[in-house]
Each structure stands twice: as structure tokens, then as C-alpha cells.
Amino acid sequence: MPPKVQQDEIVKLIQQHQALLHKVCHVYCDQEQDREDLFQEIVIQIWKAYPGFRGDSKFTTWIYRIALNTAISGVRKAQRAVPIVYPELAPANIQDEQADKEKEQQIQFLYKAIEQLGAIEKAIVMLYLDDKSYEEMEEIMGINQNNLRVKMNRIKEKLRKLTQEVAYES
């Protein structure tokens, strides 16, 4: 456990990157309580791992690894079959623009489709949405870039089909 003096430093760093952690929690948990549990677990793991951070990689890469490792290999409750609505996931400007309801609905369908992906696929989608380069994705996931490109194309195709299914069901 790091000494007490490091606590303020870690709290400050987590403050700076907590949006990233909340995104991971949103993608991997569909219930608020589960999201809070996962958030706390990731924070604990960052705190425990921090003395080992030597700056070999970017801090966001390091924090992403911890967040994804915690979310992926931790015990998570099984996903519910009932579709979950994500009102907070739609960007504020889109919510405000009532005229673009169709677009907003499409985004909801897409989020529901992402919810049905596997844990690794979700991680790849998250990194893609965060505009990470394939090189950074490789650094985080440990999957080579060519393989990641192939996977990304397959995921896009899968999402296209899932989105259609979700739209049809609703």
C-alpha cells in the first residue's frame, strides 16, 4: 500500500481521469449500484498499483489498462435480457434538439446494441470511440494492430445487425 502522503496525489489524478472511469462503468454495468461498485473497485486498484507506475506508458494508457482489467476479469452480474434505457448516454446537445429525434433514437439503438457485445468487444469499441489509435489500443489490450483492425470491422458489422434487431424489436 502506498504511503499516506501519496493519497492526495492519487486522488488528484483520479479526479482528472474520472470521466474515463465512468465511461468504463457505463459500458460494463447496466445498474447504478453495479457502476458504483465497479468505480470503487477501479479506484482501489489504481491506488494499489500506483507505486508501480514508472511512466513507461502514457498515464491514460496505464489507467485504461487498470480500468479494463478490473472491469473484464472482475465478477460482474449477468446481463439482463430486458433492454435498459440510457437517457444520460445521449449527448446533451442532442437531447436538447427535439428536431433530431430520429438521430437520438438511433443513438439509443446503438448503445443497446453495444450492450449486447462481449466484454472484449466492448473494450475495443470504447477505445475506438475515445479516438485511440490502433497503436494505443495494442498497448492497452495486448492484441496486435492487424488483429484489432479485423476485429473492429467485425464489430462494426455485428453492431449494424444488432442495431437493426434492436430497432425492429422496439
Added chain:
Amino acid sequence: MSLDLLKQGWQSLGESKVVDDAALARILQRKSKRPIAKIKRNLFWELMAVLVLYVSFTAYYFLSDDGLYWTVSILLFALGAIFGFYYYKKSKLLHKMECVACEVKSNLENQVKLLEQYVRLYFILGNVLTPVAYISAGLIAFYKTPNHEAHTSEVYPILFGSAVLLTIGVYFLNKWYVRKLYGQHVDALKTLLKEME
């Protein structure tokens, strides 16, 4: 529909929720709920239970009947030391198992490999130590009994027969227990690894 449509909204996602410094500091004081952290805690309590049992029995045999069974207490002490080594090995494996700051794939591979080693160690030593302890204690107790030579033909089949039954029972119990404790977790990790191939 393109995934790129989500990018704009994605950047702002998570920004609305802010956990303050005080709450973050409180989180840092909590215990981890991760499977490996739970296994470590289970291991600690198992070690405590074994220590209490072995120390009590060792003291009992050392002091009872004017020290007639002191050799049993020495044997129990030796077995306790083997258990101690076994827990040390398990604890070492568990500490190597967690690398949350590693690449996701290598962390999963590492976890699967070490968890399988851990389960094997648990299963093999658990199955071997129980009958060895039972037979050794039985033999020493028997040889300490007055006129034991006269009962050899009756005691040996009973001792070894019951040891065989005990071993079979312990084998199935261990198999069920190991599966219950770690099996599902190992399977889940392997499925994730397959997803990465």
C-alpha cells in the same frame, strides 16, 4: 448506422458525474471485492483454521497421558509445517496472479496459467496430505497402545481400508470444492481469452 455517430456524445459521457475528493479518499480505505482478493482472504482464513486445529491437537497429544503420544504431536507438527509451506506457495502464486496495470491479454493469460497451477497444487496436496496424516497418526497411536502386536491383523485392514475410503471421499470432496471455488472463474477467463484470439 455508423459507430462514428456516437463519438461526439461519447467524449462528453461521464463528465456529468463527479465524485469529490472526500468520497475518493473514503474509497481508498475500502477492501477490494475482486475474485483474487477474495481468494486471498479465503486463504488467510483457511490458514487460520488449520493453525488453530494443528496447534490444539499438537498441544493435546504432547500433554495428554503423561506424554505417551508425544510422537503423534511431533508428526502433527511436521504435517502442520508442510501445510504452512503449502499456504506459502499458494500465497506466492496469488500475489503473482494480479497485474492490473499489464496489457489486458497478458493479464488474462497470466491469471489463467497461475490459477490453474494454484488449483492443481490445491487439489494434489489436499488429496495427498489428508490420507498421509490419517495413516501416520493411526500407526503411531496403534504402536503406542499396550499389547498392540496381538491386534495387528485386525487393526491394519481397518486402518488402511478406512484410509482408502477417506482418500476416495476427500478426492470427490476436493474436486467439488475446487470446482465450486475456482472452476467457473477459470472458465470465464478462458472464454475471454478466446474472444481475444
